[in-house]
Amino acid sequence: MKIVALAGGVGGAKLAHGLAQILPPEDLTVIVNTGDDFEHLGLSISPDLDTVCYTLAGLANFETGWGRADESWNAIANVKKLGGPNWFNLGDRDLGIHLERTRRLKLGQSLSQITRDFCQAWGVGPTVLPMSDGAVRTIVSTDEGDLPFQEYFVHRRCEPKVRGFRFEGIETAEPAPGVVEALQAADAIILCPSNPWVSIDPILQVIQLQSTVPHPPPIVAVSPIIGGQTVKGPAAKMYAELGIEPSALAVARHYQNLLRGFVLDTVDAELQEKIPIPTLVTNTLMKDLTDRATLAQAVLHFIRNLS
Amino acid sequence: MKIVALAGGVGGAKLAHGLAQILPPEDLTVIVNTGDDFEHLGLSISPDLDTVCYTLAGLANFETGWGRADESWNAIANVKKLGGPNWFNLGDRDLGIHLERTRRLKLGQSLSQITRDFCQAWGVGPTVLPMSDGAVRTIVSTDEGDLPFQEYFVHRRCEPKVRGFRFEGIETAEPAPGVVEALQAADAIILCPSNPWVSIDPILQVIQLQSTVPHPPPIVAVSPIIGGQTVKGPAAKMYAELGIEPSALAVARHYQNLLRGFVLDTVDAELQEKIPIPTLVTNTLMKDLTDRATLAQAVLHFIRNLS
Numbered sequence: 001m002k003i004v005a006l007a008g009g010v011g012g013a014k015l016a017h018g019l020a021q022i023l024p025p026e027d028l029t030v031i032v033n034t035g036d037d038f039e040h041l042g043l044s045i046s047p048d049l050d051t052v053c054y055t056l057a058g059l060a061n062f063e064t065g066w067g068r069a070d071e072s073w074n075a076i077a078n079v080k081k082l083g084g085p086n087w088f089n090l091g092d093r094d095l096g097i098h099l100e101r102t103r104r105l106k107l108g109q110s111l112s113q114i115t116r117d118f119c120q121a122w123g124v125g126p127t128v129l130p131m132s133d134g135a136v137r138t139i140v141s142t143d144e145g146d147l148p149f150q151e152y153f154v155h156r157r158c159e160p161k162v163r164g165f166r167f168e169g170i171e172t173a174e175p176a177p178g179v180v181e182a183l184q185a186a187d188a189i190i191l192c193p194s195n196p197w198v199s200i201d202p203i204l205q206v207i208q209l210q211s212t213v214p215h216p217p218p219i220v221a222v223s224p225i226i227g228g229q230t231v232k233g234p235a236a237k238m239y240a241e242l243g244i245e246p247s248a249l250a251v252a253r254h255y256q257n258l259l260r261g262f263v264l265d266t267v268d269a270e271l272q273e274k275i276p277i278p279t280l281v282t283n284t285l286m287k288d289l290t291d292r293a294t295l296a297q298a299v300l301h302f303i304r305n306l307s
Numbered sequence: 308m309k310i311v312a313l314a315g316g317v318g319g320a321k322l323a324h325g326l327a328q329i330l331p332p333e334d335l336t337v338i339v340n341t342g343d344d345f346e347h348l349g350l351s352i353s354p355d356l357d358t359v360c361y362t363l364a365g366l367a368n369f370e371t372g373w374g375r376a377d378e379s380w381n382a383i384a385n386v387k388k389l390g391g392p393n394w395f396n397l398g399d400r401d402l403g404i405h406l407e408r409t410r411r412l413k414l415g416q417s418l419s420q421i422t423r424d425f426c427q428a429w430g431v432g433p434t435v436l437p438m439s440d441g442a443v444r445t446i447v448s449t450d451e452g453d454l455p456f457q458e459y460f461v462h463r464r465c466e467p468k469v470r471g472f473r474f475e476g477i478e479t480a481e482p483a484p485g486v487v488e489a490l491q492a493a494d495a496i497i498l499c500p501s502n503p504w505v506s507i508d509p510i511l512q513v514i515q516l517q518s519t520v521p522h523p524p525p526i527v528a529v530s531p532i533i534g535g536q537t538v539k540g541p542a543a544k545m546y547a548e549l550g551i552e553p554s555a556l557a558v559a560r561h562y563q564n565l566l567r568g569f570v571l572d573t574v575d576a577e578l579q580e581k582i583p584i585p586t587l588v589t590n591t592l593m594k595d596l597t598d599r600a601t602l603a604q605a606v607l608h609f610i611r612n613l614s
Binding site for chain 1: 348349350378379381382383384385386388389390391392398399400401402403404406407409410411413424425428
């Protein structure tokens, strides 16, 4: 069964890692949001792509879910000491990746080509694709004005109240090489438990499923909201600020007619009856490696039964 | 006594540090070679400037003389792991400086302004000036063709045979703000024990002493060659390849009519009689902090007796 997973950062990376533990590498393609990408200290940084790759490579910091394990912070400490930008922390090992990616991008290489080579160097089996090689930049409209995503997310710690989102460049951004082929070959598409607004929506807008895959395989989403809260990140806060009660139900409605199935946590079992498509109620909180594989296995089983 | 010291990397930094231990900060200006500067991994790197600043700030690696003490190498290890350029090692702490300098240069700030701010952040008392804010790039002509300095020095480990040198951009490079003023106010100018060909010559060509200071104060050089060898770096090898026997005498002749006095090591005492200007024969090998201050003190004493 060929699976395409759409993923943002930590939650998406964890489920992708679960799937990678089960599926043969050639049967899993992870398409990753690049709307969070930004330039900082002259470096081209792709936070979601790195989180997914680090996680699949076993290089991620298991405590935080993002960044590198066994990381040091000597470069950024010196930037700060000299009065440079101090709001975005870059670990030293992580910095090596940004330096090399930036160098290669400046040589005219594509983000997808660079990602493929990095994954090969790290021994990552599944295919990891940025959603696009073109620049897409998520802008968060807030009560304090429009903010580039990292400015909102890291610098302002998600404090400004959200009014909406736009994705600069999305109209002209083509799916990265391999994205359309993977979608057309897929037996199922999984929307990972990532932020619907700023992780999955930009991917969906780039890949344009309706035209890319007119007769799509089953599409299943895993709710990133458990008991009305997000495990990580501002998805629940975003729903609330946009006037929608944050819940797994809100996520299911978010994806509307796209889905053939929906996965929600056992704590949200009572929402099941309000969701008019097949649901899987299971433990979706991935606290350790086993949780990741268990959830992935359950989702795959659910998909098989849908078909 | 106001002193201006012209310096390249490690040897120059050590004597500058000795002078800084003795002179009030306002009486010492160090003018540093920037011909070795280069761009690597998208970063603007100023090796001599950093060696001088790190040394004066007490941040330098005492074993190597260059780079940072207590350094880690996690970023560059990851660049290498991904197949990136592996011939120039950049420590993590060091990298922070390059990132912040590059960021500020791209904002249009000058190298001299950035250096002043960095020195302030590090508590460096003496004034450290790049010879110029304009780009000067040392090119080493070799039997294998022209090589940018770091390519020759680091990548090729000084292996190609030297035929000459040129300094790209030197005709249009203006002395950095403060350089001319410091030279005109100086009671003496010290050519530190740095490479005459690629450290001191570019500075001399930029500052144009004849026109800048028509009636110069005493100029004294300290030989970087001891017993026919350099403590560090390729100066002796360069002399030999250019058909000149490497020696303190060759250094004294190199600077020709510029000097009022010359400082050479005790092991070279017998060369003294061949040098037609006043000489100081003393221990010039700076193995520890005390050696630096002792040599600086001896040079200052020598200068006072010249006047």
